[in-house]
Amino acid sequence: MSEARLEATEDRGIDVFGFVARFAPTLFLIVLMLIFAIMQPRFLSQINLFNVMRQVSITGLLAVGMTFVILTAGIDLSVGSLVAFAGLVAAAVAKGGLENRFTVGEGGVGYGWFAAAMAAIAVGLACGWLQGLAITRLKVPPFVVTLGGMSAFRGAALLFAAGGPISGFQPSFTWWGQGKIGPVPVPVIIFLLAAFIAHIVLRYMRYGRQVYAVGGNPEAARLSGLNVNRIIMSVYLIMGFFAGLTAFVLAARLNSAEAVAGTGYELTVIA
Amino acid sequence: MAHAPAALSSAPAKSVGSVLKMTGVSKRFPGVRALENVHLEVRPSEIHALLGENGAGKSTLLKILSGAQSADAGEIELFGKPVAFATPHDAQRAGIVTIYQEFTLAPDMTIAENVFIGREPGSRLFVSWGRMAQETKAIAERIGLKRDPMTQVRDLSVAEQQLVEIARALSMQSRLIIMDEPTAALSETEVANLARIVRALKAEGLSIIFVTHRLDEVFRLCDRYTVLRDGHYVASGEVAETNVEAIIRMMVGRDVGALYGERPIPEHGEVALEVEGLTRRRNARDPNAIELVDVSLKAHHGEILGLAGLVGAGRTETARAIFGADAFDHGTIRVEGKAVRFLSPRDAMSHGIGLVPEDRKKQALFLSLAIRTNMTIAAQDEVSRGWFIDESKEDVLIDEFRKLLSIRMASPEQAAGQLSGGNQQKIVLARWLALRPKILIVDEPTRGIDIGSKVEVHNLLINMAKQGIAVIVISSELPEILAISDRIVTMREGRVTGEIARTAATQEILMAMMTAHESGAASAAA
Numbered sequence: 001m002s003e004a005r006l007e008a009t010e011d012r013g014i015d016v017f018g019f020v021a022r023f024a025p026t027l028f029l030i031v032l033m034l035i036f037a038i039m040q041p042r043f044l045s046q047i048n049l050f051n052v053m054r055q056v057s058i059t060g061l062l063a064v065g066m067t068f069v070i071l072t073a074g075i076d077l078s079v080g081s082l083v084a085f086a087g088l089v090a091a092a093v094a095k096g097g098l099e100n101r102f103t104v105g106e107g108g109v110g111y112g113w114f115a116a117a118m119a120a121i122a123v124g125l126a127c128g129w130l131q132g133l134a135i136t137r138l139k140v141p142p143f144v145v146t147l148g149g150m151s152a153f154r155g156a157a158l159l160f161a162a163g164g165p166i167s168g169f170q171p172s173f174t175w176w177g178q179g180k181i182g183p184v185p186v187p188v189i190i191f192l193l194a195a196f197i198a199h200i201v202l203r204y205m206r207y208g209r210q211v212y213a214v215g216g217n218p219e220a221a222r223l224s225g226l227n228v229n230r231i232i233m234s235v236y237l238i239m240g241f242f243a244g245l246t247a248f249v250l251a252a253r254l255n256s257a258e259a260v261a262g263t264g265y266e267l268t269v270i271a
Numbered sequence: 272m273a274h275a276p277a278a279l280s281s282a283p284a285k286s287v288g289s290v291l292k293m294t295g296v297s298k299r300f301p302g303v304r305a306l307e308n309v310h311l312e313v314r315p316s317e318i319h320a321l322l323g324e325n326g327a328g329k330s331t332l333l334k335i336l337s338g339a340q341s342a343d344a345g346e347i348e349l350f351g352k353p354v355a356f357a358t359p360h361d362a363q364r365a366g367i368v369t370i371y372q373e374f375t376l377a378p379d380m381t382i383a384e385n386v387f388i389g390r391e392p393g394s395r396l397f398v399s400w401g402r403m404a405q406e407t408k409a410i411a412e413r414i415g416l417k418r419d420p421m422t423q424v425r426d427l428s429v430a431e432q433q434l435v436e437i438a439r440a441l442s443m444q445s446r447l448i449i450m451d452e453p454t455a456a457l458s459e460t461e462v463a464n465l466a467r468i469v470r471a472l473k474a475e476g477l478s479i480i481f482v483t484h485r486l487d488e489v490f491r492l493c494d495r496y497t498v499l500r501d502g503h504y505v506a507s508g509e510v511a512e513t514n515v516e517a518i519i520r521m522m523v524g525r526d527v528g529a530l531y532g533e534r535p536i537p538e539h540g541e542v543a544l545e546v547e548g549l550t551r552r553r554n555a556r557d558p559n560a561i562e563l564v565d566v567s568l569k570a571h572h573g574e575i576l577g578l579a580g581l582v583g584a585g586r587t588e589t590a591r592a593i594f595g596a597d598a599f600d601h602g603t604i605r606v607e608g609k610a611v612r613f614l615s616p617r618d619a620m621s622h623g624i625g626l627v628p629e630d631r632k633k634q635a636l637f638l639s640l641a642i643r644t645n646m647t648i649a650a651q652d653e654v655s656r657g658w659f660i661d662e663s664k665e666d667v668l669i670d671e672f673r674k675l676l677s678i679r680m681a682s683p684e685q686a687a688g689q690l691s692g693g694n695q696q697k698i699v700l701a702r703w704l705a706l707r708p709k710i711l712i713v714d715e716p717t718r719g720i721d722i723g724s725k726v727e728v729h730n731l732l733i734n735m736a737k738q739g740i741a742v743i744v745i746s747s748e749l750p751e752i753l754a755i756s757d758r759i760v761t762m763r764e765g766r767v768t769g770e771i772a773r774t775a776a777t778q779e780i781l782m783a784m785m786t787a788h789e790s791g792a793a794s795a796a797a
Contacts, residue, residue: 206651209651217637224649
């Protein structure tokens with residue numbers, strides 16, 4: 001069959017144009033880095049590179065969660081707002097209540113970093129669950145649900161903090177955003193770990209295949225025996241988890257949580 | 272464009288020579304010869320069947336004719352003058368219009384806008400809606416499209432949308448209309464209607480190139496044929512001077528012996544599936560659903576049960592209800608004697624039931640994903656270790672089915688969308704066979720796939736029955752039902768109208784049962 005022949009010969013030979021087209025973004029990045037390095041030799045210094053990576057790791061963490069959502073042909077526009085909301089909750093827990101919001105560096109009042117992180121993640125999961133419920137049960141498109149979530153969570157954040165920031169955490173809290181292990185900033189390690197786990201899940205686990213299948217063709221996935229609603233719900237939970245984790249790391253890095261944190265993140269993350 | 276009808280009626284319909292003559296046309300893609308020295312001649316007022324299996328080069332030929340691609344070698348003459356089309360627009364201006372299987376209409380625009388898209392009548396700045404509507408109406412009436420020209424295309428049926436495409440071709444004063452599988456998505460009545468229109472166009476002096484997989488249409492409708500195989504020209508001639516077997520031999524290049532040969536009805540085993548009084552009413556959430564009324568049937572291990580009926584008879588709906596894909600109101604389903612009620616396809620699968628759905632691309636395949644995922648998504652238990660996929664186990668399984676079904680693929684990582692229709696269908700069958708089902712329902716298993724693959728799929732189904740699987744085949748093609756079923760149940764308007772053994776059935780008897788009104792009268796024939 002001519003078709004079979006066509007299929008078999010497609011990958012042969014060195015296709016320079018094809019190579020450039022496929023890796024265009026990476027090549028462009030390398031060129032850009034070379035230009036920067038030539039213009040300002042300090043660009044390639046260890047400190048600068050880790051600084052850049054630390055900045056990237058905040059959006060990177062969210063992007064890991066967003067990958068799951070986008071693979072199911074969904075979208076989550078609420079992540080920026082959710083980061084602000086969950087961050088404020090984490091901050092309030094760390095400070096032991098809203099009354100202490102401005103007390104700087106005082107120890108012993110709050111509940112510690114672990115409780116704060118758990119609170120942020122719990123908020124993220126709860127909000128993800130609510131949105132997942134609207135998408136799977138009420139059959140509202142993800143774009144609409146999470147656009148609503150974007151306003152709702154931002155509103156919740158503003159109400160919660162009464163507009164003002166909460167700042168000044170214990171060193172054990174801020175270590176998660178500002179600390180280093182060796183020369184590597186902690187957020188970078190968290191991000192790389194998350195990306196690695198996500199890669200394993202998507203590439204090698206049954207669940208990963210199912211996520212791709214639901215995104216590829218939901219009806220075919222259902223007729224192949226997959227529980228489509230459960231998988232869609234799960235990706236919004238994953239997104240919620242990462243929003244909560246990011247909120248915690250961001251608050252730790254800035255030593256502050258405020259209601260306008262994470263504004264515009266939804267688009268940066270998707271890009 | 273008001274002069275379009277006039278131009279057609281004054282066409283030099285009986286002039287000698289040919290409308291289109293392609294000689295020695297070749298086209299190469301890197302590493303493959305898609306077309307090699309192909310000839311095609313279309314005469315005035317002729318319906319010309321262009322035949323060949325998937326991959327024979329029909330699509331490439333059509334693309335060259337419509338200006339989407341250019342030939343590497345060869346000559347194309349239109350009304351005796353050599354032509355070369357650089358763009359689809361060139362081809363259209365020269366009078367060749369191609370109507371593809373997937374329509375190119377804008378669903379939110381009106382019929383009139385679609386017919387005159389890019390060529391709206393009126394002044395330089397303004398569109399004359401009145402003239403556009405009036406001219407659309409004139410053309411629409413000629414081809415029996417009884418719709419207000421201001422209707423949105425979205426609201427039309429598939430058959431009506433096709434008429435809009437034809438109307439557009441006519442408005443361009445086209446002399447040669449190429450139709451790529453125009454009947455693939457139509458019901459029997461719609462096909463008959465299309466055939467009438469095509470004949471009328473022929474009587475007006477137009478020529479039509481008709482690409483189809485359904486050979487009965489060729490013999491009902493076409494005057495001459497051209498057969499391609501593996502990119503080569505095989506033969507052309509008068510349809511009246513040949514027969515189905517000869518055409519199949521030309522297309523496949525060998526005798527397809529067992530195509531519709533004799534086969535004794537095998538001994539079958541115990542009842543595998545029993546459906547009793549399956550009823551499904553329309554409700555507010557689903558007002559257009561096809562109702563099922565008191566559907567009862569039995570399928571045995573080792574038997575192929577054919578479900579015959581016209582489009583909308585409720586066959587697909589019965590299958591989906593059994594499989595747990597759709598809810599139903601009442602009725603009992605028993606699997607090997609045990610009453611079951613499935614709430615989802617997953618439940619049905621855990622009882623050993625598989626369903627190969629009607630629409631391969633929409634309901635079965637993940638076109639952008641790898642063959643790997645497509646083949647094993649339903650049988651992940653077979654290829655996993657805990658939560659992880661074991662790719663070496665998976666490779667063994669893929670290899671087993673690649674050989675068993677002779678699937679032609681480059682590698683398991685290839686996207687399913689790149690395969691031909693026949694190979695895609697085999698992937699879907701492999702997905703269900705990997706589950707080792709006890710009962711397998713296949714809905715239109717060979718729709719839109721070429722004859723070679725069709726025979727392979729038929730043999731596969733027969734072999735599965737031999738291994739003790741209860742196979743239920745739903746098909747709109749009576750020859751297919753008659754070729755592979757052991758027993759046939761007919762349905763009409765959501766009701767079972769009769770049952771008959773294959774050896775006692777003919778197309779005429781089945782047709783009568785499928786259109787019968789009282790189930791009592793027809794079951795007497797069983």
